[in-house]
Amino acid sequence: MASITMKNIVKEYDDGFPAVNDISIDIEDGEFVILVGPSGCGKSTLLRMIVGLEDITAGDMLIDGERVNEKPPRERNLAMVFQNYALYPHLTVYENIAFPMRLAKGQFSEADVEEKVQKAAGMLELTEHLDRKPANLSGGQRQRVAMGRAIVREANAFLFDEPLSNLDAKLRGQMRAEISQLQRTLNTTSVYVTHDQTEAMTLGDRVAVLKKGLLQQIASPRELYEQPANLFVAGFIGAPSMNFLPGTVETSSTGSMSLNTPLGQIELPEHIAAAGKGRDIVLAGIRPEFFAEASTVDESKRGRGSVFTAELTHVEWLGNEQYGYISYENDPRVVDTLQDLAHDMDADDLRTQLVVALEAMSRVRGGDSTDLWVDTRRIHLFDPATGENLT
Numbered sequence: 001m002a003s004i005t006m007k008n009i010v011k012e013y014d015d016g017f018p019a020v021n022d023i024s025i026d027i028e029d030g031e032f033v034i035l036v037g038p039s040g041c042g043k044s045t046l047l048r049m050i051v052g053l054e055d056i057t058a059g060d061m062l063i064d065g066e067r068v069n070e071k072p073p074r075e076r077n078l079a080m081v082f083q084n085y086a087l088y089p090h091l092t093v094y095e096n097i098a099f100p101m102r103l104a105k106g107q108f109s110e111a112d113v114e115e116k117v118q119k120a121a122g123m124l125e126l127t128e129h130l131d132r133k134p135a136n137l138s139g140g141q142r143q144r145v146a147m148g149r150a151i152v153r154e155a156n157a158f159l160f161d162e163p164l165s166n167l168d169a170k171l172r173g174q175m176r177a178e179i180s181q182l183q184r185t186l187n188t189t190s191v192y193v194t195h196d197q198t199e200a201m202t203l204g205d206r207v208a209v210l211k212k213g214l215l216q217q218i219a220s221p222r223e224l225y226e227q228p229a230n231l232f233v234a235g236f237i238g239a240p241s242m243n244f245l246p247g248t249v250e251t252s253s254t255g256s257m258s259l260n261t262p263l264g265q266i267e268l269p270e271h272i273a274a275a276g277k278g279r280d281i282v283l284a285g286i287r288p289e290f291f292a293e294a295s296t297v298d299e300s301k302r303g304r305g306s307v308f309t310a311e312l313t314h315v316e317w318l319g320n321e322q323y324g325y326i327s328y329e330n331d332p333r334v335v336d337t338l339q340d341l342a343h344d345m346d347a348d349d350l351r352t353q354l355v356v357a358l359e360a361m362s363r364v365r366g367g368d369s370t371d372l373w374v375d376t377r378r379i380h381l382f383d384p385a386t387g388e389n390l391t
C-alpha cells in the first residue's frame, strides 16, 4: 500500500496546450479516489502520469513520499486495470492471473505461484473457473481476472482506467458493487478514472472533478452533491441535473428577501439571500428533488419553503419516480446579461426548462397547472460570471 501525492502537476502535449493544468491531489494510504469529468478533461493523462506511462511536464509525483517523476513504470509497482482487461485469450484464467509472477522470472517458485493464484481466485470467486479461457467467461468474470492479476502482484496501488465502460448497464451495476467491496476488503490505495458521475459517486471515498485540465473540486460524494464549489460541479454531479434559474435578489414589501425569477417570486432564507444581495443576476441552483407538489407537503414543513404555481409542459413517469417539466421564458435583458457573463457555461446550463421531482403516485399530467413547493433552504446561488457558488 502507498500514498500518492501530486504536486502542481502539469502536462503539455506537443501543441503546448495544458491537458493537465497545475493539479495537486493527496491520496492517502488505502484511499479510493475517483477522477471524473467529461471527455478530454485530462483524467486519463493524469492516471498515466501516476503509473509512469506519460512524462510529466512540471510538478512532482510522489509515491509514499518518494519522487518518482523519472522512475519507469515497473519500478513504481502500481497495477493498472484497463477497460479491455488486457487478458491473454490463449491462456487459462489461472495463467492469466499468474502472468505477472511468470514475468518476474525466477522470483517466484511454482508453489508461490500456486498459493497466490489460489488465494486471489478465492477472493474473487474464480476458483471454479481457473481452467477456462477468457472467451468462456462473462464480462464481469473477465473483469475479476484482470483484478486477480493486480492482486497477485501485491502492487502498491490499483489504477483503473474506465474498466466498466464496455459492460451493459446491469453488469456495470454489479461490477461497481464488486469493485467497491473488493477495494474495502483489500484496502489497497486505488485511483479510478471514469466519465460517469454515478460510478464516481458510488465508488469513491473522495471524488476529484476535472474540467479542461483543471481540478474543480475534490471532496466526498456527499459534499460534492450538497456543497458544489461551482456551476460546473453542480451541473455535472446528480441526475437529473440541478436546475439553474436566473433571478435577482430583492427585498419584498413585507421586508422578507426573495428571488425574482421567470417563475415568480421565491422567498429565500436570509442567509442565502445575503449571498446574492446587491448582485445584478444570480443563478439559483435547485435540484429536482427539492421541489414537491405543495399539496403533498406537511403544513409544518411548508413554512420552510416557498410555493409558486406553474404549468407542467409534460410529465415523465418512471415507475418508482416521476419528473415534471416546466418551460419558462427569460426576460430578454436576462438573456443578454447571461450571454455576456456566462464564462463558459454549456447551452444546457441556460436551458429554459425546469425539472421537478414528483411523487410516483402523483396524478398530475402534462398541461396541468399545479402549486409547487420548493425547499428554499437547499437553494444555491451562483455567480454567472465566475461560476462560483456564493452560498
Ligand code: ATP
Pocket: 013, 014, 015, 019, 037, 038, 039, 040, 041, 042, 043, 044, 045, 046, 195
Ligand atoms: P476521455 O474520457 O475521452 O478519454 P480524458 O478526460 O481521459 O478523455 P485525456 O485523454 O487525458 O482526457 O486528454 C486530455 C487532453 O489531452 C485532450 O484534449 C486530448 O485531446 C489531449 N491529448 C491526450 N493524449 C494526447 C497525445 N498523445 N497527444 C496530444 N494530445 C493529447
